[in-house]
Structure formats: C-alpha cells, structure tokens
Amino acid sequence: MEKILGIFDKFPFLSDSAKTGFLSNLEEVEFNKGDLLAKEGEVSQYLYYFSEGAARSYYSRNNRDITVSFTLDGEFVTAMHSFITRKPSYENIETLEKSKAYRISHNTLENMFVNYPETERAYRLILEEYYIVLEEQQIFSKFKTARERYLELMEYRPKVIQKASVGHIASYLDMSIETLSRIRSKI
Structure with a gap:
C-alpha cells in the first residue's frame, strides 16, 4: 500500500477525506505474465494503477497484434474508450510480467465524484495526461x-525496452522486427 500513496503526489489539492475515501475503495490485484486486464469485445470495468x-x-x-502503449509502475491504465463510454473495448491490455496493481470500478469511481467532488478534477488530470501521451504517440x-x-x-521510457x-x-x-534489429545493432 505504501507505493500507492505516491499517487497523491500528483494531486496535492485532494483533501485527506478524499484520499482516505479513494484508498478505501481500491482493490489490490495481482497478475501473472499474459493476463488480460481488458479484452476486446468486453466493457472495461476498472481503472488500474500499477x-x-x-x-x-x-x-x-x-x-x-498492434501495440499502442505500455504501462509501467506508477501509471494508470484502462481501455479508456470503453471505460468512459461503457461500450465494448476495441483493445486488449495484457501484462508483460508478474504485476501488482490497484483497481477501482467505474461505478465506484462515479460515486467518488459525488461524495468527494475534488476527485473529479484528479480524474480529469489523469485523462489529460492520457490524451497528451496519445497525441505525442x-x-x-x-x-x-x-x-x-x-x-x-530509449531516452524517455527505457524500462519498456527492458x-x-x-x-x-x-x-x-x-516497424518490422528486422528494422528494429538493424537500428539496435548500430547503436
């Protein structure tokens, strides 16, 4: 639980009661390599924090398979379109290794917005970060x-390479695997 407390560093405006409410609604989950957190054709139910x-x-x-993003420790992930619209997902989210995350359901998050309105601002900031990453990609x-x-x-996300x-x-x-291999051999 200690690692999850770092999440609040990004949201210093949250009250202690909102932080406590958020933490009490998180569920700790563990995954093996290859587990699916979201599956194409199913509605994404959870927002995860790795x-x-x-x-x-x-x-x-x-x-x-066309990989569109990677999630590392200290980051949020969900099949965002599905999570927001409540429609079936177009994407899959698969763990690359044994992982530990905390999750909150869509319904619980919606209740958090009612009970602790400042959490809605934190969620907006998470969505903005997600959008910026997509645009940069x-x-x-x-x-x-x-x-x-x-x-x-290599410079900005070296852990992905590992x-x-x-x-x-x-x-x-x-790019193709062959092109990537050629590039790596010249670096």
Whole structure:
C-alpha cells in the first residue's frame, strides 16, 4: 500500500477525506505474465494503477497484434474508450510480467465524484495526461524516422525496452522486427 500513496503526489489539492475515501475503495490485484486486464469485445470495468510490473495495450487486426502503449509502475491504465463510454473495448491490455496493481470500478469511481467532488478534477488530470501521451504517440509515429522513434523510446521510457519483447517494441514503433534489429545493432 505504501507505493500507492505516491499517487497523491500528483494531486496535492485532494483533501485527506478524499484520499482516505479513494484508498478505501481500491482493490489490490495481482497478475501473472499474459493476463488480460481488458479484452476486446468486453466493457472495461476498472481503472488500474500499477504499483509493480508492466502491461501493454494492443489491438488485433488481420491476425496481427498492434501495440499502442505500455504501462509501467506508477501509471494508470484502462481501455479508456470503453471505460468512459461503457461500450465494448476495441483493445486488449495484457501484462508483460508478474504485476501488482490497484483497481477501482467505474461505478465506484462515479460515486467518488459525488461524495468527494475534488476527485473529479484528479480524474480529469489523469485523462489529460492520457490524451497528451496519445497525441505525442501520433506525432511520434508520423513525423520521426524509425531510428529517432527508437532513440526517443530509449531516452524517455527505457524500462519498456527492458520489459517488452522485441516484437512488441517493433509493433509499438511501427516497424518490422528486422528494422528494429538493424537500428539496435548500430547503436
């Protein structure tokens, strides 16, 4: 539980009662490598905060997995479109290793907003961070060379390189495994 307390560093405006209310509504869960937190075709029920481990979000198209993001310890993850709209997910979220997370259900979170209105602001900030990451990823994949994309990943998210497979990294960077191998051999 000690690691979860760091979450509040991002939200210093939360009252002690809101923090206590939030913590009392979290459920600690553990996952093995390859477990699915969200599954395509199902409504995403939980917002997760990773305290240990890693996960990837991906879509399956034409018998191919397309990795769109990675989650590391200290980060939130959910199938955001599904979680917000309450419609079936387009994506899967899979753990890359044994992981520990805390989760809160959509319904419980909605009740938190009523009982502790300042938690809605914290949630908005989480959504803004999520949106910024998505927008940066769009720019990242459209306007940078394969080498530049890999170097930025090395600089800003080195843990991803340690935890994800070469195939997942190549998919995330929108390149073939062979191209990624060539780039890595020249660095």
